[in-house]
Amino acid sequence: MSLTIFTILPLKTLVIILAGTCLAGVVCSLMGTFIVRMKLTSLGFCMSHAAFAGSALGLALSLPPLWFALAFSILVALILGPLTEQSRLQPEIILGILFSLTMALGLTFLNFIPDSALSSTAMSILWGSILGISSLEVWYLAILTFSITLIIILFFKEFQAIAFDRKMAEASGIPTRPFYYLILFLTGITVAFSLKLVGGLLIFALIVNPASAAYQFFHDFKKILIFSPLFGIFFSLSGLVLSFLLDLPVGSAIAIVSSVGFGISVLFSPKRRKG
Amino acid sequence: MSQPKIIEMNKVSTIYEGEKTPALFDINLSLNEGELVCIIGPNGAGKTTLLETLNGLLPHTKGEIRILGQDIKKKGIYLRKQIGYLPQEFTVDPLTPFLVKDIILMGRYGQIGLLKKIPKNDYILMEESLKLMGIIDLKDRPIGKLSGGQLQKVMLARVFAKKPALLFLDEPFSNLDYHTTHRVILQISRAHDQNHWTTLLVMHDLNLIPERCNRILYLEDGRIVKDDIPEKVLTEKLLEISVR
Known part of the structure; x- marks a missing residue:
């Protein structure tokens, strides 16, 4: 495969692919801004693996994988929220167990997928298959991106305060628990709807890497919320191009590009400059 | 007619998750509007726990806490809007x-x-x-x-x-130099009087207790051992114990 694919593909398909890539880049990195700042990355890994497991179960039952991915990641978000807050167990232990459990479930469910589908559809949920994205899925992503952006704008004060320090936000009279659960819930939905682009194993690169890169450049949280999605778009599109050029799975290409992007941003970070 | 109580604690105990011994034990306390109270005691006496239990950040396991006449367990979010809280070593x-x-x-x-x-x-x-x-x-x-x-x-x-209506400061001078500390003590005392705040100050250095302070609580092992005017609490024996 090479860049000629852009000329071969029908315009409508190309628009769907590019729109899906950009929207997934925006929505993942937008949620990543909170996930990274609130040190919830392990929790997010669990959700992405849960979405992968759900998707695999959907395929095994010959039912729509998207809805199963959605149900699984939301379920994990709903379980993890209270568990990490209230349980006597260390959050790392709970996350470690769920992390391996969801992965094991995903791989087990993959075994039940009929042989004919295993090579194509099943692999697409592992590594992503942007070429298989439908216009309906792009619409879902567009609605999700719009909704999350609107929620962040409406409750910017509360999200900003929680992102600074949850305990201090609580002390100032903000009901932090609903917002904390909202972040987990929205991350779960984001993971499920973006699975098609990057795949269950690497979706988290698109959540963590652009946001982490944006954090290297700005001291103002508003700027990070603006630049993180822009990095998300840039990394996603660059990954897409790289995947076509080198015939790589899209998910892997995006993970590689965004990781390199993060490395470069650390090197050039004005926040890390001394003096 | 008696003054309305701004803070009321009735037989309050707080136990940290997984612990058997309460960090606060059977605390009874009532504060009137406009009081400036200092909380002193050795490390681990429960000073910070007392402040965090009072503002509801740390749920108490026994007893009842009423701030501005309302139950902190039921009206925590509303009440925390009225409390200015400075945590220790932020x-x-x-x-x-x-x-x-x-x-x-x-x-x-x-x-x-x-x-x-x-x-x-x-x-x-x-x-x-x-x-x-x-x-x-x-x-x-x-x-x-x-x-x-x-x-x-x-x-x-x-x-x-x-x-805020209430001020909870947990070792507010811990990182400040000598001159700034004294300026801040003055500002806290002045703002306390001007705004009719009810102030609780957790102090480590007894030399920094503001002149305006009208009451001192001495905590030890999660209990209020002494609760009186500064002259009666700051005895030589206590000063000796607290510097140990």
């Missing part, structure tokens, strides 16, 4: 992406409420509190780039900008 990561002005304003977000824009007056309060602490020049600086003393001043400015 630190931030050097890459923290927030500016000093944002941090001050955030202290007021609870009072502003959901789905509401930050009123113009809040920006004025933010600037006034920064001027009060003598750090107006830090307004646009990233919070992560400040020294420990500057950060402490910013957190104090945040509490002042909140214009």
Whole structure:
């Protein structure tokens, strides 16, 4: 495969692919801004693996994988929220167990997928298959991106305060628990709807890497919320191009590009400059 | 007619998760409006636990706490909007992406409420509190780039900008130099009187207890051992124990 694919593909398909890539880049990195700042990355890994497991179960039952991915990641978000807050167990232990459990479930469910589908559809949920994205899925992503952006704008004060320090936000009279659960819930939905682009194993690169890169450049949280999605778009599109050029799975290409992007941003970070 | 009680604790105990011994045990306390009370005691006596239990950040396991006449367990979010709280030894990561002005304003977000824009007056309060602490020049600086003393001043400015009814300060002078400490003591005392605050101050250094302080609570092993006017609490024996 090479860049000629852009000329071969029908315009409508190309628009769907590019729109899906950009929207997934925006929505993942937008949620990543909170996930990274609130040190919830392990929790997010669990959700992405849960979405992968759900998707695999959907395929095994010959039912729509998207809805199963959605149900699984939301379920994990709903379980993890209270568990990490209230349980006597260390959050790392709970996350470690769920992390391996969801992965094991995903791989087990993959075994039940009929042989004919295993090579194509099943692999697409592992590594992503942007070429298989439908216009309906792009619409879902567009609605999700719009909704999350609107929620962040409406409750910017509360999200900003929680992102600074949850305990201090609580002390100032903000009901932090609903917002904390909202972040987990929205991350779960984001993971499920973006699975098609990057795949269950690497979706988290698109959540963590652009946001982490944006954090290297700005001291103002508003700027990070603006630049993180822009990095998300840039990394996603660059990954897409790289995947076509080198015939790589899209998910892997995006993970590689965004990781390199993060490395470069650390090197050039004005926040890390001394003096 | 007796003065209304601003803070009332009846047989309150707090046990940390997984612990058997209560960090606070059977605490009875009542504070009137306008009191400036210092909490002293050795390390691990329960001073910070008392403040965090009072503002509901740490749920108590027994007894009842009423702040401004309302149950902290039921009305915690509402009541915390009326409390200015400075935690002990607050630190931030050097890459923290927030500016000093944002941090001050955030202290007021609870009072502003959901789905509401930050009123113009809040920006004025933010600037006034920064001027009060003598750090107006830090307004646009990233919070992560400040020294420990500057950060402490910013957190104090945040509490002042909140214009609370109650002030809970946990070792507010821990990172401040000698001159700043004395200036801040004066400012706290002055603001306390001007705003009719009810103030609780956790102190480690007994030499820094403000003159304005009208009552001292001495805590030991999670219990209030002494509760009286400074002259009666600060006995030679107690001073000896607390410096140990």
